[in-house]
Amino acid sequence: MYDTLIRGGHVIDPAHDVDALLDIAIDGERIAAVEPDMPPEGARQVLDATGLLVTPGLIDLHVHVHWGVSHYGIEADQCCLARGVTTALEAGSAGAYTYPSLKRWVIDTAQTELYALLNIAWLGMIGDQVGELEDPRFIDEVLAERVAQAPEILGLKARMDRVGPLPATEPLERAIAVAERVDKPLMVHIGSEARMHVPLDAVLERLRPGDVITHCYHGKDGNILDDRGRVRQAVWDARQRGVLLDVAHGAGSFAWDTARRALDQGLLPDVISSDLHTYSFMLTAVDLVTTLTKFLHLGMPLVDVIRAATVAPATWMGMDARSGGSIGHLGPGAAADLTLLHMQEGAFPLHDCEGEIETTTRRLAPVTALKRGRFLGAGPASALGLLTL
Numbered sequence: 001m002y003d004t005l006i007r008g009g010h011v012i013d014p015a016h017d018v019d020a021l022l023d024i025a026i027d028g029e030r031i032a033a034v035e036p037d038m039p040p041e042g043a044r045q046v047l048d049a050t051g052l053l054v055t056p057g058l059i060d061l062h063v064h065v066h067w068g069v070s071h072y073g074i075e076a077d078q079c080c081l082a083r084g085v086t087t088a089l090e091a092g093s094a095g096a097y098t099y100p101s102l103k104r105w106v107i108d109t110a111q112t113e114l115y116a117l118l119n120i121a122w123l124g125m126i127g128d129q130v131g132e133l134e135d136p137r138f139i140d141e142v143l144a145e146r147v148a149q150a151p152e153i154l155g156l157k158a159r160m161d162r163v164g165p166l167p168a169t170e171p172l173e174r175a176i177a178v179a180e181r182v183d184k185p186l187m188v189h190i191g192s193e194a195r196m197h198v199p200l201d202a203v204l205e206r207l208r209p210g211d212v213i214t215h216c217y218h219g220k221d222g223n224i225l226d227d228r229g230r231v232r233q234a235v236w237d238a239r240q241r242g243v244l245l246d247v248a249h250g251a252g253s254f255a256w257d258t259a260r261r262a263l264d265q266g267l268l269p270d271v272i273s274s275d276l277h278t279y280s281f282m283l284t285a286v287d288l289v290t291t292l293t294k295f296l297h298l299g300m301p302l303v304d305v306i307r308a309a310t311v312a313p314a315t316w317m318g319m320d321a322r323s324g325g326s327i328g329h330l331g332p333g334a335a336a337d338l339t340l341l342h343m344q345e346g347a348f349p350l351h352d353c354e355g356e357i358e359t360t361t362r363r364l365a366p367v368t369a370l371k372r373g374r375f376l377g378a379g380p381a382s383a384l385g386l387l388t389l
Ligand SMILES: [Zn+2]
Pocket: 062, 063, 064, 091, 248, 250, 275
């Protein structure tokens, strides 16, 4: 007898090349079987997913949920689990001195499964009055190295924004040195070249295989396109080396023009993340599934869009099936983390961060999510009339 059976949904599991009408049986916290036409009497509760998409629990590789400490911080479960995201990466709100509070009061208490990047600056992203890389005294490599050993810290974060004084490459070099010492990757925020105080090419050429360029389709000066609108050679070279491209929409880091030109030239994102925070959640970025919808609108196939928010981030995190992990896929034995989505038809406005609005004819909307076999996201499924006990 299974605990839960999810019947009749359109299952998309890019890790296993699955894109079909299938049922999913759950035992405890694990997926027990994924097969067509399983008998409903074989489970204690049955969820009718007819007309819905069923995907591995969505993974958001860039959120800011250090509530009450960072001015960017929002509540993890409201912006993640309630919006269909079962696992998320806190992208560097906390530095060495503020990380203990992130661990104790957010990571350890949220129902969303959370991991973190450690900001190379010990103060993290507390306020907006001073950029954390504006003063080299904010970086303490010994302290960062000690804190970054924590198992739930998956890498380092350097925000190349308001960097100074010169040489502006110094914070990047110091972040890379710490990342090398703890043997973890580095995520680098790219932004306006005028505020980075260093050309984008000089940042890109320092990144190592497994490092991440976040905000890859921003529309500010010095973005990934050259002055003729072509993807810079340094971007292709970085990707060739194994550097990942992460969307991280946020409040200022997604431009229709940059994304469309890049996609037209074949530069697709490896990971689609939201960069949800105080100034983007339910505002420009809305949520992760709205960010995914923007890439459907740009012409990416649905299965590739789902891949970029499931197995792709899980692989980078070392938590996919091949790494011996249990998230980002729906094979038997995987964590019973699932997201149920509705593909809505209509006319929906989609905003970028440059004031441009495009209208799409279909959008993804979160219905509910299961975390380790339990319905926790987007309202109880029983209230939606989907669940029979
Ligand atoms: Zn961010």
